[in-house]
Amino acid sequence: MAFFNWLRQIIAPRNTPVSHRPQHLARRPAPTESHPLPHSVPSVSTPAVKPSPKPVVPAPDPVQLGPTATLVVRIVDQRDRPLQPALILTGYQFGPVHGELPVIDGYILTDIQGFTQTFLSEYGLMTLIYTKEQGQPLLTYYLDYDNGQLLKLPDFRRGILGAPYASIPPEFPNYRIFQAHGDHKGHFSRHPNQMTYFYRRDDWDTVQRVHQFMELLTDHVVYDAPAGNPYNYQFPATSIWRVFVIITLHNHDEWLNLGGDQWIPMTDVERRDGPVQPELPHHTWTPQPFDRLGVVDYVPHQAVTVFEEPYGESNGEIENGATLEIRGRIIDDQQLVWYQIGPNTYINARYTHLLPTETI
Template structure:
């Protein structure tokens, strides 16, 4: 029987000689565990006796509820674990959260505990957030801006400088009309004295790429690097990689550049430069 004295299966009738041994194998009942035994003896002590086996429902797998900020995916509190016996019904409701209202729920909130773990995700939105937009835009700061951990939150100990450009991920409008920008993670700034852009290069006066003018320098040489290794060459001094050359490779040098750091570069092709520190020049009769 169960703990409420309800029979779980028909009674077993055991017979045997008086004072003889009792051979009883405790039944295994799916979904139940044996909790207590009343009146059991190892021998038949009288003409009639009663043994009661008390079973209880096994615990089902838990239902785990996650409370999440819908807009930031931040967990608002530790997961809530709901437990119950197998077959026991459950009927869950979203917990109240200070300064938040329930926005969406995913997962079954009604049912019965089983041998499978259940999951419910409750999504909440702040009461002060009126509208939320996920964007792929940029913002140019017209003045220095303080950075906050959340809208109207705590200031960080640094500022983003005027005329800097930043990627936007979320734009929110508060119930008081203020607009805030999310720059990734917990970095927020207010929209005042900023200019939004659809493209990072829109209307920006970007500096023109530096044009190099190599001096004529007609010499032969070779790569002086590390035996068995290759040195990197570039399309222009400090530019994109053009390729590599093995140690000892011959060079036909046609131009020479001395940059503003007084470093020397050799032009070894139409768009190929190598730092002079990795070049061994071939001696000539006149040098």
């Protein structure tokens, strides 16, 4: 037993703090003003006691999370061509993968091959596949320059961002290209582009937009287009009409547009300075009773002129599609029908459509 006690003393640490003091080293009360120490008592010097040093605790070994692992991230386009250098991500097997997806200007991420959020093996491979961003579309319109009508539906084209485009106007029967607005060449961008091609009829040499008045010296057949198809009515002699367009054909014939799709040849007409009252023989119009409902059947999005009396002065305009309350009817000497739609308001029957009557 004595041997083990000796061995224990050798192994025990030398810096074990003292657990007790000798009785003669006990701390005495500190002197105060009310209890001064008597001069007769000699002071006793207390030996200095060195503080025990703190034990040195060795640092713990780092926690081993597992074998190291490497993940290579390739960044390529759809043709497997590198867009950026590959990313090298390191960690521990079965540990999380930390990283951000690269943002490449002009490209969008469309596919990921070998996607993982965990280092599954010592070496891994992930491939990020990017596709070029699509640009905004190019819209192309094809219009008749003189009436604004579409010759075909607009074209809608798209391409990758930055790719070039070139627009070539198509051919239309009986038309020729007249004007073009917009950039017919360019690159698809983040802003939409627009191209408009205007066409004019092949046989139209010149087109003049005018504000004139013409008096018809003879009765005139009215056509749906210059040298086009005739309507089944005529405009009477001595009537005065507003002229909107004068065109000249290849054969030098001139045609007058009297509004909408109403054309007459520029023959047997005489220009007037304004819509003066033509010298018509005085006529007293007596409308026949005619109680019906109708609608204006003229040109879409346009208005038809109404008159104070048949062939009289203008009394305003009525929009196409408006409902009419017909009060009377007049049939003139040319068998043209006029409807009375107000006390002093008449409209030519060819610009109206009667609604069916209700049967009881």
